Amino acid sequence: MHLPTPPRSAYVHVPFCRHRCGYCDFTLVAGRDDLIDRYLLAIGRELERLDRGIVPNGDSARLPLDTLYLGGGTPSHLGPAGLTRLFDLLGSRLLPGAEAEVSVEANPLDVTRELVAALRGCGVTRVSLGGQSLDATTLAALDRDHSPDDVRRAADRLHAAGFAVSLDLMTAAPSQSLAAVEADLDAAIALGVQHVSVYCLTWEKGTAFESQRTKGILRPVDEPLERAMFETAIDRLEAAGFEHYEVSNFAKPGARCRHNEAYWDCRPWEAFGPGAARFDGRTRTTNHRSTTTWMNKVLAGGDSTGDVDAMSDDEAARERLVVGLRRRDGIDREAFRLATGLDADGLIGPALERWLAGGLAHDDGRRIRLTREGLLVSDSLWTAVLRPSG
Ligand code: SF4
Numbered sequence: 001m002h003l004p005t006p007p008r009s010a011y012v013h014v015p016f017c018r019h020r021c022g023y024c025d026f027t028l029v030a031g032r033d034d035l036i037d038r039y040l041l042a043i044g045r046e047l048e049r050l051d052r053g054i055v056p057n058g059d060s061a062r063l064p065l066d067t068l069y070l071g072g073g074t075p076s077h078l079g080p081a082g083l084t085r086l087f088d089l090l091g092s093r094l095l096p097g098a099e100a101e102v103s104v105e106a107n108p109l110d111v112t113r114e115l116v117a118a119l120r121g122c123g124v125t126r127v128s129l130g131g132q133s134l135d136a137t138t139l140a141a142l143d144r145d146h147s148p149d150d151v152r153r154a155a156d157r158l159h160a161a162g163f164a165v166s167l168d169l170m171t172a173a174p175s176q177s178l179a180a181v182e183a184d185l186d187a188a189i190a191l192g193v194q195h196v197s198v199y200c201l202t203w204e205k206g207t208a209f210e211s212q213r214t215k216g217i218l219r220p221v222d223e224p225l226e227r228a229m230f231e232t233a234i235d236r237l238e239a240a241g242f243e244h245y246e247v248s249n250f251a252k253p254g255a256r257c258r259h260n261e262a263y264w265d266c267r268p269w270e271a272f273g274p275g276a277a278r279f280d281g282r283t284r285t286t287n288h289r290s291t292t293t294w295m296n297k298v299l300a301g302g303d304s305t306g307d308v309d310a311m312s313d314d315e316a317a318r319e320r321l322v323v324g325l326r327r328r329d330g331i332d333r334e335a336f337r338l339a340t341g342l343d344a345d346g347l348i349g350p351a352l353e354r355w356l357a358g359g360l361a362h363d364d365g366r367r368i369r370l371t372r373e374g375l376l377v378s379d380s381l382w383t384a385v386l387r388p389s390g
Contacts, residue, residue: 005281008066009262010094012043013273014075014086015291018107022143022208023201027275027289028073035291036078039273040085042298046272047093062095063270067259069103074130076106080118087122094270101125101258103166109146111154116161126164126257128197129154133170134187135180141173142201143208148187155191164255166195171229172221173201174209181229185236194255197248198233200226227376234372247326247375264323266316266339275306282316284309317342321385326378330362330369344368351384 013027016039020030029035050063068090078086083104096102103126104119111129119127131151133139139147151167158165167188171181188196203210203220212218221229234244242250246264249257262269263279271278274294277286288294288306297304311319317340324331336344345352352368355361360374360381370378
């Protein structure tokens, strides 16, 4: 039987952006700063959920945390005063420990001296910069609202103030060349950041990019080029001392994102805000994705839940396999058996044999890992893990 343990991680979704980038389908509202006060009120109300039995021992009103992550949207769009108000609210129910990792996502444009000081005052330790590129042409192609110099200035300011800095880079932007990706990687490495996340542009239904693609105005880069871009990212970042520790993530030694590692270890976590998903080790509960619906429901004292995904033992184990195999560390058979009560080979035996024969996985008898080739095609492998008869 699954017995939930108290979460040691929390995610807070901040759904505000200055403008919606053409490729983005995240839960957010653009140009609706008039909703910020109501959002903060609703976050304060949603945090009261912790009073109903989640905080352990009852000797503290606050949930102790090892990691806290503010994502979005663009949390830095709240500005110094708004972020300070949000952290004050969070501090009434959440208690990041002295060694906790406290991350905030930021748009480079927002990283003023005042914002840096506010982040320090709020106990933030790590800033994830949504830079995407250090090339003006690529930034324009991605419909971003900042310049390469904004990214450089933001990284310098954050480093000078002692923050760990992660940079998001995007590849396969419309018309982007391999040479442009190489230049981006070199520029990112030269920034001296401790962590880089590299994502290929995806064309999501309902986005402006996808509608322009169907009209023939925008064209995705060819698949072989997309793959070459990602291989180049792995080569250059590894040569610069970054460890490729998850499909999309690269870290200098000791600089892995501890919050994401909690997700990938399938540890429980709390989550607040529109579209935010929390997990008790077995059930994933996702808040309503509409910012206004979530706010209205929370403030009316109603249920702001959108989806509930209650997994069986088998489903939870299969999900653990997918997130584990996305990591370079892979799956330790014994640790997997202890965590799930199930045998990895019993779940994916035939698929594993195919992967081994095709050079997509390594197996030393104790640990199963995807090879570089396996990581590159990993999205195509998961059906065999999640729906083996499919
Ligand atoms: S800044 Fe980020 S979250 Fe906001 S619209 Fe652009 S990609 Fe989406």
